[in-house]
Amino acid sequence: MKGVRLIEIKEEILSDNKSMAGELRKKMQERRTYLLNLMSSPGSGKTTLILKTIEKLRDEFRMGVIEGDIAAMVDSEKIAAQGISAVQLRTGGFCHLDVAMVKKGLEAMDLDKLDFLIIENVGNLVCPAEFDTGATRNAMILSVPEGDDKPLKYPLMFTICDVLLVNKIDYLDYENFDMDAVRERVLNLNPKIRIMEVSCKTGQGIDTWITWLKDEICAFIGR
């Protein structure tokens, strides 16, 4: 009797994706285009944060946005309405972006004219965390109405991000959300993560985000 050879497909695909992501990261470093991968649940405020970031940084950097979405084009149209280069990746049911998809988005843009690109990933706290997009940095949003238990339920997402924006802090008075518990849970998973409390609606805390991002991009593009 011969044995069965077992191949773990998901691990192989993740490993192929990881090596492609490493290559893309290197290429983007050489050409000095900063890529930010922004993730969150649906409705946490990714598009609103991007619009705020465009408003604050459009005069300092040449910006572009790659929008990942299962079906709609609403978000990318809002961004294009600001006069910013936008590519919409319609995933047709896929619940995350991988590096091959991001590359298709990059190929559709004129990278020589861009210092800084935001990738708005598909709204989902699970699969996008598993697929490295090749971005320079990973950022995520957790909004107050989603609850303070999310780091316990979706640890990988909090583990792989460089920045966590806790958004909708204007809801803190109405929600039973323990910010100290969130900080402790997240730092337990990922001691190096930067945690920022913001409200895209009121503007509170946005300057901290913008300062961090501006310093990041300037260091990266060598300005």
Next chain:
Amino acid sequence: MKGVRLIEIKEEILSDNKSMAGELRKKMQERRTYLLNLMSSPGSGKTTLILKTIEKLRDEFRMGVIEGDIAAMVDSEKIAAQGISAVQLRTGGFCHLDVAMVKKGLEAMDLDKLDFLIIENVGNLVCPAEFDTGATRNAMILSVPEGDDKPLKYPLMFTICDVLLVNKIDYLDYENFDMDAVRERVLNLNPKIRIMEVSCKTGQGIDTWITWLKDEICAFIGR
């Protein structure tokens, strides 16, 4: 205002997969290894049909099996217990096989020692139909207890297959299953498909399948 460039990711992925499948099909033709992609819902009798096929053809051809499964290894162990080369692709949640996954399975086998390989796809009537595996032929099973409406509900699967095995015909007395309606619905979608009525349990109709398959393989490998 700049426009939004739209990229249909699913179409791009399917198109990349299709061109890779064409290359694999050509390569397998050159080396004369016949690949059969077997698809159906879960529990329709894929593994039982493979075991019957091994029993009938193991003395005539050097056979191997690539098993696609979300998590379990039960099916591949049954096949290895027959002394047949088996590779298990554990998809880790993916609901179909694509050509990149099949290639990983082929790389784990000694193709110089094989005339004929069966790919047991993931049990699912939807996604496997969208992804060409690079197989020489596509076969599917519809079992009587699943009902005669399946060609109406999953037309693509019936459209892309070369053979339909209607399995578990020993259930025909107990089920309200209209075989004529199935034939008409399927031939409407795909006039060239071969339809065979079988029962893997009683052995009824299996010889028709074996004769068809044997002729196919002999023509392909030039025997």
